[in-house]
Amino acid sequence: MTPTPAFILTVLLGLSALAYHVGRRRALAVVSGKVRDLHSLPSYYGAHAALWCALPALAVFLLWNIFEGTLITHVVLGGLPDAYQQKSPAELNLVINDIRNTVRGIVAGTPDPVITAAAERYRQWQSLGSFALVAVVAGLGGAGIGYAWRQIVPQFRARNRVERAMSAFLVTCSTVAIFTTIGIVLSVAFESMLFFTKVPVTDFLFGLDWSPQTAIRADQTGASGSFGMIPLFVGTLLVSLIAMIVAVPLGLLSALYLAEYAPPAVRTYGKPLLEVLAGIPTVVYGFFAALTVAPLIRSAGTALGLEVASESALAAGAVMGIMIIPFVSSLSDDVINAVPQAMRDGSYALGATKSETIKQVILPAALPGIVGSVLLAVSRAIGETMIVVMAAGLSANLTLNPLDSVTTVTVQIVTLLVGDQEFDSPKTLAAFALGLVLFTVTLALNIIALRVVRKYREQYE
Amino acid sequence: MNKPTTTARGVYTIPEERRIGGKAHLALVTRRNAAERRFRAYGIAALGLSLLFLVTLFVTIIGNGASAFRQTYVKLDVNFAADVLDPDGKRDPATLGSANYLTLVRNTLRSQLPDTEGRAALREAQGLISSAANYQLREMVLADPLLVGQTRPVWVLASALVDATLKGGIDRNLPESDRKISDRQLGWLDKLAAEGRIERRFNSVLFTAGDSREPEQAGIWGAVMGSFYTMVVTLALSFPIGVAAAIYLEEFAPRNRWTDLIEVNINNLAAVPSIVYGLLGLAVFINWFGLPRSAPLVGGLVLTLMTLPVIIIASRAALTSVPPSIREAALGMGASKMQTVTHHVLPLALPGMLTGAIIGMSRALGETAPLLMIGMVAFIVDVPTGFTSHATVLPVQIYLWADSPERAFVERTSAAILVLLGFMVAMNALAVILRKRFERRW
Numbered sequence A: 001m002t003p004t005p006a007f008i009l010t011v012l013l014g015l016s017a018l019a020y021h022v023g024r025r026r027a028l029a030v031v032s033g034k035v036r037d038l039h040s041l042p043s044y045y046g047a048h049a050a051l052w053c054a055l056p057a058l059a060v061f062l063l064w065n066i067f068e069g070t071l072i073t074h075v076v077l078g079g080l081p082d083a084y085q086q087k088s089p090a091e092l093n094l095v096i097n098d099i100r101n102t103v104r105g106i107v108a109g110t111p112d113p114v115i116t117a118a119a120e121r122y123r124q125w126q127s128l129g130s131f132a133l134v135a136v137v138a139g140l141g142g143a144g145i146g147y148a149w150r151q152i153v154p155q156f157r158a159r160n161r162v163e164r165a166m167s168a169f170l171v172t173c174s175t176v177a178i179f180t181t182i183g184i185v186l187s188v189a190f191e192s193m194l195f196f197t198k199v200p201v202t203d204f205l206f207g208l209d210w211s212p213q214t215a216i217r218a219d220q221t222g223a224s225g226s227f228g229m230i231p232l233f234v235g236t237l238l239v240s241l242i243a244m245i246v247a248v249p250l251g252l253l254s255a256l257y258l259a260e261y262a263p264p265a266v267r268t269y270g271k272p273l274l275e276v277l278a279g280i281p282t283v284v285y286g287f288f289a290a291l292t293v294a295p296l297i298r299s300a301g302t303a304l305g306l307e308v309a310s311e312s313a314l315a316a317g318a319v320m321g322i323m324i325i326p327f328v329s330s331l332s333d334d335v336i337n338a339v340p341q342a343m344r345d346g347s348y349a350l351g352a353t354k355s356e357t358i359k360q361v362i363l364p365a366a367l368p369g370i371v372g373s374v375l376l377a378v379s380r381a382i383g384e385t386m387i388v389v390m391a392a393g394l395s396a397n398l399t400l401n402p403l404d405s406v407t408t409v410t411v412q413i414v415t416l417l418v419g420d421q422e423f424d425s426p427k428t429l430a431a432f433a434l435g436l437v438l439f440t441v442t443l444a445l446n447i448i449a450l451r452v453v454r455k456y457r458e459q460y461e
Numbered sequence B: 001m002n003k004p005t006t007t008a009r010g011v012y013t014i015p016e017e018r019r020i021g022g023k024a025h026l027a028l029v030t031r032r033n034a035a036e037r038r039f040r041a042y043g044i045a046a047l048g049l050s051l052l053f054l055v056t057l058f059v060t061i062i063g064n065g066a067s068a069f070r071q072t073y074v075k076l077d078v079n080f081a082a083d084v085l086d087p088d089g090k091r092d093p094a095t096l097g098s099a100n101y102l103t104l105v106r107n108t109l110r111s112q113l114p115d116t117e118g119r120a121a122l123r124e125a126q127g128l129i130s131s132a133a134n135y136q137l138r139e140m141v142l143a144d145p146l147l148v149g150q151t152r153p154v155w156v157l158a159s160a161l162v163d164a165t166l167k168g169g170i171d172r173n174l175p176e177s178d179r180k181i182s183d184r185q186l187g188w189l190d191k192l193a194a195e196g197r198i199e200r201r202f203n204s205v206l207f208t209a210g211d212s213r214e215p216e217q218a219g220i221w222g223a224v225m226g227s228f229y230t231m232v233v234t235l236a237l238s239f240p241i242g243v244a245a246a247i248y249l250e251e252f253a254p255r256n257r258w259t260d261l262i263e264v265n266i267n268n269l270a271a272v273p274s275i276v277y278g279l280l281g282l283a284v285f286i287n288w289f290g291l292p293r294s295a296p297l298v299g300g301l302v303l304t305l306m307t308l309p310v311i312i313i314a315s316r317a318a319l320t321s322v323p324p325s326i327r328e329a330a331l332g333m334g335a336s337k338m339q340t341v342t343h344h345v346l347p348l349a350l351p352g353m354l355t356g357a358i359i360g361m362s363r364a365l366g367e368t369a370p371l372l373m374i375g376m377v378a379f380i381v382d383v384p385t386g387f388t389s390h391a392t393v394l395p396v397q398i399y400l401w402a403d404s405p406e407r408a409f410v411e412r413t414s415a416a417i418l419v420l421l422g423f424m425v426a427m428n429a430l431a432v433i434l435r436k437r438f439e440r441r442w
Helices: A005-030 A042-078 A089-103 A113-151 A158-174 A176-198 A201-206 A230-261 A264-279 A282-303 A313-338 A341-349 A354-383 A386-391 A409-417 A426-460 B023-069 B093-098 B101-112 B119-126 B132-143 B160-166 B183-194 B204-208 B221-252 B257-269 B274-288 B296-320 B324-332 B337-365 B369-373 B394-402 B407-438
Strands: B070-079 B151-157 B198-202
Touching: A005 A042, A005 A113, A042 A089, A042 A113, A042 A158, A089 A113, A158 A176, A158 B221, A158 B337, A176 A201, A176 A426, A176 B221, A176 B257, A176 B274, A176 B296, A230 A264, A230 A313, A230 A354, A230 A409, A230 B023, A264 A313, A264 B023, A282 A313, A282 A386, A282 B023, A282 B394, A282 B407, A313 A354, A313 A386, A313 A426, A313 B023, A341 A354, A354 A426, A354 B023, A354 B274, A386 A409, A386 B394, A409 A426, A409 B274, A409 B369, A426 B257, A426 B274, B023 B070, B023 B407, B070 B101, B070 B160, B093 B132, B101 B119, B101 B132, B119 B183, B132 B151, B160 B183, B160 B407, B183 B198, B221 B257, B221 B296, B221 B337, B221 B394, B257 B296, B274 B296, B274 B369, B296 B337, B296 B369, B324 B337, B337 B407, B369 B394, B394 B407
Parallel strands: none
Antiparallel strands: B070 B151, B070 B198
């Protein structure tokens, strides 16, 4: 019975609880119960001991879990017969996979005795490692308690130590955002670089043809794959444009009505109801688009004598527009409310009606903010995935006809990456290159939009 | 004629019709009022149209999905024939377990329904009931071996075809070649219905089973558990990290380039398309760290990174709303900065932070795209049992079912959507209640 990680963590938790208790008791004992003689409250001495008990042991635990696989594999491979040692790295990888599968109890076909033996050794090392880990973790925990115990004297500044540890934790957490950005940029850029060694950047950025099917075997014909992203980009822009045509007037007019005209009762219920539209999962919109809207548009088009593709850009774009209405309306609502009341009052005093005030005073004043909110909505539309995956097509047509079927950047990323994949084929890497384009475009839009909105807000503050 | 005239004494007079109450003035006022009403009507129309979309969406989904909560069952008089189940008469569980229950079902159908001679007819008859019937009979026999040799009425699951026909999903009036159910099958159905052998019950399969290729046997429990494990990981990581980051940025951080950089990062991450997080998860968690595919652990990690900005922003707002006087009072009493925050500011800001966290979680619960990237889109029959077992989540299940051509899956997709929306409504209601209950006006 090898100890599981959960078991080790539970032991460690128990040990730290013990450490807390011991540290507290010791602190009280040092001053024989007179708390005022201590530098810090007794609980800080307890916390200090618990930290010393848990942190070093936890570090070892994490390190072991990260490197366990590599270490054991190395040792086990070293013990393989010479015939196996001389294999090429690729073959060796297969052997390692076989061994690991055997360890997990997945055996396909007749097992190779060498591999079975290696798997047995692997299992032995694994269990040995786990037991050693328990011993080390428990030992370190104990040593930590001992060290903290010895440090406890009335003058010891336990609170300062504990607080320093806490601030270190806070700082670390706040850097997660930076690491996430770095992670996104690095992962996407790195795979894109690999892609651009196989397909020239210019072909990718300016190519007019997208058909990512590559030959699986060398002797297959006609399928070298072409990776020109223009059709995808045009498709994305077309769908986003349709979405904006739906969302901007509806969202803006709703926001104006709610902010300027609506009686309080309508405003209290209308605003949250509108925001429900933003809370509905996009997969639901996708289902709605594919099941209801697309057939509706198709039959309407047929009745008018138009040829409509069953997965038309119009259906996907219209439904996406519905989804985006609340983004436009709630952001515009904020900027409209930020226009100072004095400007409205001035306009009314000159005899302007409400609509004249809105058109000639409020809208011009709020315009930068509205533009910013529309830009944010556009970036949302470009990055939206599920609606287009479910309602738009897969064929990369270079067209501006909204009744035709188009495909988008996000749809292609999903199609290229769902299912089995290898990390060295241009097909998979192309998805990362598309991701890079998507990330760059949306990032640029966001930065511009946020800057516009902020500048505008400062104007009236 | 409209020109102002100047009299001899130099007094400026406005012509009659342009004075207040004059003809031109009245026309202008009428025009302006009409424009005013028109503009107002546009606003009402826009709001009404948006809300109409919302209503249409819900009506469509409910209309499609409501019927999925009831499922058709058929009562068959099953003869648990000893010669089929237990030819050697030892009642050995191994023999009983591996017996041919399909034959049992076929024999039952043959005896129950008229004119089932011939392979084609038998196959059609078999099309009336779900293939789950075999397993059901097997379970019954294994639980009670004394059944062998007896004849018992058993309610078995009807096939998706029968279910759809009885719910009106298939038009009986179409010519036989245009509908999936044959005349002969319809005849059998009418006979069974006349004998009171058809019943519609609460669809418990939907809430207890994992995915299946057969619509009548497919359930959402596997996906619900997958979502649960994923959400546990997300909440356990994003809430503490998000709150800690917010506390640092709001209470401790000096205003310098470094904190500006962090803030810009957080604001931008909140607007990065979710699919990009999926690419990050695929490249970093799966390809570099070698974490397993399709696992709730990886899904939870990806969603954590995605929800973090939301939680940080909400938590910061909650911290700012705590008045400075609280902090000053605590500091004045000799508390350290950290004590001020942990003992006084944090408890007051916690309801707001929880509200933000719940809203972030409800968004994560509905997220699909990044999970497609990390392989949570597989066809998984088993209900996941842990953080590293293969799993899918509720929205991905909806996506998978939405792709299936069968009519019965449309119904189930809508039902799954209703369940998902139910969870989200519950979470948001909880957030609203929390806010109402604990919100303090200073």
